[in-house]
Amino acid sequence: MRKPLVSLDDIAGYLPENRVPAEYFAQFAESDELADHVMFKAPAYRHHIAVGETPADMVERAIAPMLQRRGRGLLDEVDVLIAHTQLPDIAVVGNGGEIAHRLGINPEWLIDLHNGGCAAFVYAMKLARQILETTDARAALICTVQNAAGQIFTQPTVRTKPQAAVPGDGAGVGLLTKSGHSPILDIVARHYPAYAGQMTGIAEPPRKYWEAGAGEMHVGFTESKIAKVLTRGNQMVPEVAYSVCRNIGTDTKDVDLLVTNQPNRLFLRNWRDALQLPPERHPDTFDDCGNLFGAGIPVTFDRVVRTGGVAAGDLVLFAGFAHAGDFAAAAAVDWQGPAAA
Structure with missing residues (x-):
């Protein structure tokens, strides 16, 4: 039997309101042998999560524009939820269950994807496509959250290091369906x-x-x-x-x-x-967002979609x-x- 086509049907992203300039880290910087290394050349800005902001909060805020465009009814079709959180704040199990509860869904497939790192969004696409192709599941929601910048890298003895200025926080969400709309x-x-x-x-x-x-x-x-x-x-x-x-x-x-x-x-x-x-075909959000780790791909693509940088x-x-x-x-x-x- 022919496998159904699976599409990336929609994308959405979220950046916290707190936009932090490079000067914040410069005031704490100490002499370090790696300070001038190209790996740690700081972006102009990055966003940091608010105190008390959770991965579930970030996913809820990321998906909000998608729900405004399409209506909350799309969540009724979601049988697969795959969540990757850089810094899970629920020990051992991760944040997938909390995210599902916050969205009001009870998917048959609920996966906390603890590996995949900066490529976790693509890895989640692969897992979701496999499930959609081989089961009766109708749609998959994949969520990637980067929340370490404002929590780990602002600690008093960490913010002095060259690496501290590079990460930023954000979240991205992708919707996969069994359709030929935008096939993978x-x-x-x-x-x-x-x-x-x-x-x-x-x-x-x-x-x-x-x-x-x-x-x-x-x-x-x-x-x-x-x-x-x-x-x-x-x-x-x-x-x-x-x-x-x-x-x-x-x-x-x-x-x-x-x-x-x-x-x-x-x-x-x-x-x-x-x-x-050429550079114009490779969008660059580094100077505004820093290294978003697993959220970098969906947040960057969402920005391109919203600004008209990609065509049908x-x-x-x-x-x-x-x-x-x-x-x-x-x-x-x-x-x-x-x-x-």
């Missing part, structure tokens, strides 16, 4: 388990992240580790992007829009150069990699605009 043409996802333990959280004095202690947790970087991440990221994203294009029988130069995660300016430049695309019939290629290079994924969509209610 292909998805390639690759895990690299050998690198899975190389993005580490550290504190001084050393402790496990769940143990009590005086030192504030942050991401541990060294020159050697950064060099490896840069090499892997420069290779992995073009590799999965080229694989998708080969699978659908097109050349990367013919892609109308490349939407990637937004880690830093160097990666963005190298990726579009490797795929032979455009071939959109989503691509990204995660953490120290343990995962990379790409997806191609024949975009026709948000589906009508």
Whole structure:
């Protein structure tokens, strides 16, 4: 039996109101051997979540424009909810259940996607498409939340580090349905388990992240580790992007829009150069939003859609990699605009 077509029917994003300039971090900056590294060149702005703002709050605010356009009735069709939260504030289980409750849905498939990192949106697309193709599920909602910037990277001993100025907070939501409206043409996802333990959280004095202690947790970087991440990221994203294009029988130069995660300016430049695309076909939200991790792809694409930067019939290629290079994924969509209610 032929598998049903699955489409990315709609997209929505959310950025917190608190827009933080680079000067906020500059006032705390201390001398650091990594201060001038290209990996940590700060964006002009980033957004930080409000005190007490939860992942469920962020998803509710992200999906609000979609519900205004289409009506809350679309939630009645959602049988699949996949949620990825950078910093789950509900221990062990994650925030998927709370998000479902807040939206008033009781999906048969409720998945907290704890891996996938900066490419989690594409990974969630792959999982949702598989479920929609092989079950009676009607629609899937995928939610990615980045909420670590205003909580981890503003801590007194962390905000002094070069890495602190790079992340921003935000959330993105995508709606997948069984339809031919904006069909997903292909998805390639690759895990690299050998690198899975190389993005580490550290504190001084050393402790496990769940143990009590005086030192504030942050991401541990060294020159050697950064060099490896840069090499892997420069290779992995073009590799999965080229694989998708080969699978659908097109050349990367013919892609109308490349939407990637937004880690830093160097990666963005190298990726579009490797795929032979001009800057105008590779939207860049880094200087306004910083590194949004898993929320970067949907938030960036939502901005392009809202500002008229993509047309019906455009071939959109989503691509990204995660953490120290343990995962990379790409997806191609024949975009026709948000589906009508």
